[in-house]
Amino acid sequence: MSAPGPTVTQRGAVLAERGPGPVRVRLSVNGAEHTLDIEPRVSLLDALRERLDLTGAKKGCDQGTCGACTVWVDGRRALACLTLAISCEGREVTTVEGLAEEGELHEMQRAFIAEDAFQCGYCTPGQIMSAVALIEEGHAGDDAEIKEWMSGNICRCAAYPNIRAAIRAVRDHT
Amino acid sequence: MRPITYVRATDTATAVTAVSSDPTSDFLAGGTTEVDLLRQNVMNPRRLVDINDLPLTGIVGTPEGGVRIGALARMSDVAAAPVVRERFPLIAQALELGASPQLRNMASMGGNLLQRVRCSYFRDAESPCNKREPGTGCSAVEGFSRGHAVLGTSEHCIATHPSDVAVALVALDARVHTLGPKGERSYAIDDFFLLPGDAPHREHPMEHGELITEIEVPATPIARHSLYLKVRDRASYEFALVSVAAALSVMDGVIADVRMALGGVATKPWRARRAEDFLIGAATQRNDFAMAARVEMADARPTAMNAFKVELAQRAVVRALDMLCDGNETGAAPGSGSGSPT
Numbered sequence: 001m002s003a004p005g006p007t008v009t010q011r012g013a014v015l016a017e018r019g020p021g022p023v024r025v026r027l028s029v030n031g032a033e034h035t036l037d038i039e040p041r042v043s044l045l046d047a048l049r050e051r052l053d054l055t056g057a058k059k060g061c062d063q064g065t066c067g068a069c070t071v072w073v074d075g076r077r078a079l080a081c082l083t084l085a086i087s088c089e090g091r092e093v094t095t096v097e098g099l100a101e102e103g104e105l106h107e108m109q110r111a112f113i114a115e116d117a118f119q120c121g122y123c124t125p126g127q128i129m130s131a132v133a134l135i136e137e138g139h140a141g142d143d144a145e146i147k148e149w150m151s152g153n154i155c156r157c158a159a160y161p162n163i164r165a166a167i168r169a170v171r172d173h174t
Numbered sequence: 175m176r177p178i179t180y181v182r183a184t185d186t187a188t189a190v191t192a193v194s195s196d197p198t199s200d201f202l203a204g205g206t207t208e209v210d211l212l213r214q215n216v217m218n219p220r221r222l223v224d225i226n227d228l229p230l231t232g233i234v235g236t237p238e239g240g241v242r243i244g245a246l247a248r249m250s251d252v253a254a255a256p257v258v259r260e261r262f263p264l265i266a267q268a269l270e271l272g273a274s275p276q277l278r279n280m281a282s283m284g285g286n287l288l289q290r291v292r293c294s295y296f297r298d299a300e301s302p303c304n305k306r307e308p309g310t311g312c313s314a315v316e317g318f319s320r321g322h323a324v325l326g327t328s329e330h331c332i333a334t335h336p337s338d339v340a341v342a343l344v345a346l347d348a349r350v351h352t353l354g355p356k357g358e359r360s361y362a363i364d365d366f367f368l369l370p371g372d373a374p375h376r377e378h379p380m381e382h383g384e385l386i387t388e389i390e391v392p393a394t395p396i397a398r399h400s401l402y403l404k405v406r407d408r409a410s411y412e413f414a415l416v417s418v419a420a421a422l423s424v425m426d427g428v429i430a431d432v433r434m435a436l437g438g439v440a441t442k443p444w445r446a447r448r449a450e451d452f453l454i455g456a457a458t459q460r461n462d463f464a465m466a467a468r469v470e471m472a473d474a475r476p477t478a479m480n481a482f483k484v485e486l487a488q489r490a491v492v493r494a495l496d497m498l499c500d501g502n503e504t505g506a507a508p509g510s511g512s513g514s515p516t
């Protein structure tokens with residue numbers, strides 16, 4: 001594929017066109033700066049998992065329909081599979097690996113263990129990233145609200161009652 | 175997924191020039207349609223122009239009582255905005271009953287209007303599909319069509335328009351403001367969505383590279399008393415089988431004014447003008463609601479698989495009006511937007 005020239009715009013500004021081959025991308029993940037050479041088409045999920053060895057975020061569907069890839073971008077929960085890594089330059093990405101502090105699991109992680117909120121565990125990192133965000137958003141009022149606002153995270157093992165119990169435990173504790 | 179190049183636009187005019195000057199460039203907003211369909215090989219841009227840094231995120235109430243919503247305002251932020259919840263509950267509800275919290279944090283309002291159909295033949299990137307590859311035929315007409323449209327269809331395409339919030343916006347006579355290579359334009363929202371006719375690949379009247387900048391919702395006092403009812407196969411994180419956006423004002427037991435639009439049943443967000451005309455001046459009783467619903471669905475052309483939608487839509491209309499009359503419209507989310515209407 002031939003690389004097209006720079007785009008000259010009305011204002012005379014030139015937009016830097018990057019790719020299609022690997023380009024240098026700077027990502028801030030869990031507070032650490034990373035520089036990686038990736039094609040612009042690479043998703044945030046693939047960049048995290050394949051390049052940064054942060055395999056917490058899972059690939060369930062790669063189509064936005066399961067929530068296993070849930071991470072935070074600038075503090076808001078988002079789907080890493082439908083996000084291009086290159087579009088996260090200048091934004092702060094947080095994955096489940098970034099929740100623990102000084103070797104101490106996050107309260108929600110501990111609650112998931114205490115409440116037995118997973119079986120196979122595949123959906124769990126996404127559930128936890130959503131669950132922590134849910135409480136911060138103020139959407140954990142009652143079980144109906146928790147259900148609705150956790151509905152973006154599918155659990156094939158149907159651990160839902162226990163996931164809700166973990167969320168209630170953290171909600172009532174904070 | 176084919177390789178792409180990427181540019182990040184810093185101002186609106188530059189973004190428009192970049193895309194309009196190159197037929198193989200697309201805008202990238204939240205990416206929840208664009209990245210998805212790029213990966214499925216349904217959309218084949220060579221270059222993405224990221225517009226997420228453009229200053230189009232405002233959600234501002236107008237002094238007259240309307241609201242102006244920037245094209246890059248996120249679904250979650252629009253739904254949470256007090257001015258939207260207060261003046262236009264049906265917009266907030268339509269947004270919160272759509273997609274998932276994660277997707278709503280990502281998805282922009284402009285992108286929402288331009289999301290592509292969920293027809294599985296369109297999405298598989300290989301079946302005959304007039305929308306994806308003009309002239310190849312429509313696989314759904316004789317195929318799996320349970321989720322497809324019954325209104326506004328043509329022999330060339332029967333795909334349902336999937337947006338929820340567009341249904342609310344159509345009921346409210348919103349306007350879509352754009353900036354294109356030829357300058358600013360604005361469209362009545364009902365004209366912004368095209369019926370498939372014999373050119374289902376054309377879904378809107380914009381030219382390539384035209385950028386939605388703002389959605390303007392005019393002051394609509396009756397919208398304070400409004401709701402969005404969504405009926406679907408599961409309680410959440412699912413597209414509508416049938417949905418109803420409605421606003422109602424009643425005086426002395428008689429309907430003084432009504433707005434209504436339907437989702438899930440038509441090839442575009444469907445303004446229910448016939449039902450509205452029937453209802454104005456009618457009594458607030460079920461018989462009249464049912465008759466209005468029947469009038470609206472009279473032209474429905476279902477397939478064997480989606481014939482149930484004709485009845486379901488009528489029941490949903492009646493239920494939405496019942497709810498508005500009973501004054502329990504605030505209960506629409508979460509939960510009560512689901513399940514089968516009585």
Ligand SMILES: Cc1cc2nc3c(=O)[nH]c(=O)nc-3n(C[C@H](O)[C@H](O)[C@H](O)COP(=O)(O)OP(=O)(O)OC[C@H]3O[C@@H](n4cnc5c(N)ncnc54)[C@H](O)[C@@H]3O)c2cc1C
Nearest residue numbers: 064203204205206207208272273281282284285286338386
């Ligand atoms: C699993 C899943 C479930 C969903 N469920 C629902 C649902 O229940 N209800 C619902 O309504 N929606 C639903 N959606 C659709 C979702 O709301 C849309 O994908 C989203 O709103 C698109 O916005 P975006 O910012 O991500 O757009 P993008 O994907 O970035 O862009 C979409 C298209 O619009 C173009 N574009 C974007 N912004 C502009 C602009 N300002 N001007 C001109 N062109 C522009 C892009 O070039 C692209 O072609 C769902 C999506 C997924 C993946």
Ligand code: SF4
Nearest residue numbers: 293303312331332333
């Ligand atoms: S219904 Fe429309 S989108 Fe689906 S296969 Fe037919 S032409 Fe394509």
Ligand code: FES
Nearest residue numbers: 060061062067081
């Ligand atoms: S992998 Fe992202 S939603 Fe399923």
Ligand code: FES
Nearest residue numbers: 119121155156157
């Ligand atoms: S624990 Fe197995 S998918 Fe949720």
